[in-house]
Amino acid sequence: MRTIVTGAVFLLLIAGLGLAGCSRGGEGHGISSKAIAVLNPTEGSKVKGYVSFERDGKAVHVVAMVDGLSPGPHGFHIHEYGDCSSPEANSAGGHYNPFDQPHGGPTAEKRHVGDLGNIVADKSGHARLELTDKLLKLEGPHSIVGRAVIVHARADDFKTQPTGNAGARVACGVIGYAK
Ligand code: CU
Ligand code: ZN
Numbered sequence: 001m002r003t004i005v006t007g008a009v010f011l012l013l014i015a016g017l018g019l020a021g022c023s024r025g026g027e028g029h030g031i032s033s034k035a036i037a038v039l040n041p042t043e044g045s046k047v048k049g050y051v052s053f054e055r056d057g058k059a060v061h062v063v064a065m066v067d068g069l070s071p072g073p074h075g076f077h078i079h080e081y082g083d084c085s086s087p088e089a090n091s092a093g094g095h096y097n098p099f100d101q102p103h104g105g106p107t108a109e110k111r112h113v114g115d116l117g118n119i120v121a122d123k124s125g126h127a128r129l130e131l132t133d134k135l136l137k138l139e140g141p142h143s144i145v146g147r148a149v150i151v152h153a154r155a156d157d158f159k160t161q162p163t164g165n166a167g168a169r170v171a172c173g174v175i176g177y178a179k
Contacts, residue, residue: 035138037149037173039066043087047171049127051149052178053138060136062116064129066151066171069121075152075166076129078114078136082146084172092148092172094162098141105158106131113142115164118156138177149173 033055041047049066064076080093095103096114104111113135121127137143151171156164 032177032179033138034178035145035175036178037175039149039151039171039173040084041068041171042084042089042169045170047151049151049171051173051175053136053144053175055138056132059132059134060138061132062130062136064119064127064149066119066121066127066129067125069119069125069127069151069170070153071121071123071125073118073120073155074127074170075150075154075156075164076116076119077112077150077152077156077164077166078116078144078175079148079150080114082148082174084148084174089148089150089169089172092150092169096144096147097162103158103160103162103164105156106133108158111135112162113144114147115156115158117158119151145175145177147175149175 035053037051039049046068048068051064054061078096080096083091085091095112097112101110104115106115106117119127119129138145150169152166153170154167156166
């Protein structure tokens with residue numbers, strides 16, 4: 001009898017640990033609810049910074065800090081491939097667009113998932129952006145983790161297909177899970 005009770009307690013303990021293991025890191029069995037991209041300058045650029053992502057309910061909260069920019073707006077997107085290896089970061093591919101939509105602004109009804117609009121630099125070349133986006137995902141088949149954030153030389157006009165005519169890529173960073 002005692003062995004059976006002890007056994008049951010042991011099983012409950014295991015089940016409890018299992019549940020605790022699942023709740024850690026939210027929904028994804030150990031997958032973090034935070035991600036970060038460290039932005040490095042492309043060839044001939046001095047632009048650097050970081051972008052952090054944090055799950056906020058069904059949305060994702062984004063905070064970006066970028067330095068070394070020319071004053072004014074700069075296109076700010078998530079591109080398809082987490083590959084910043086080529087000198088002008090063309091290895092990162094086009095805007096991340098898993099649902100085959102047209103390019104648009106961050107609040108447009110139809111847009112690429114990666115269309116996060118513009119980041120605006122002040123006179124000293126510093127830009128800070130904070131937004132909450134409902135299309136970004138940090139897990140699942142359309143996760144942005146493992147893709148790249150690109151900052152452009154010019155403004156995204158939210159119209160020109162499929163790039164927003166934002167010009168050269170001045171910084172690139174691969175999105176990875178963060179603690
Ligand atoms: Cu871009
Ligand atoms: Zn786009």
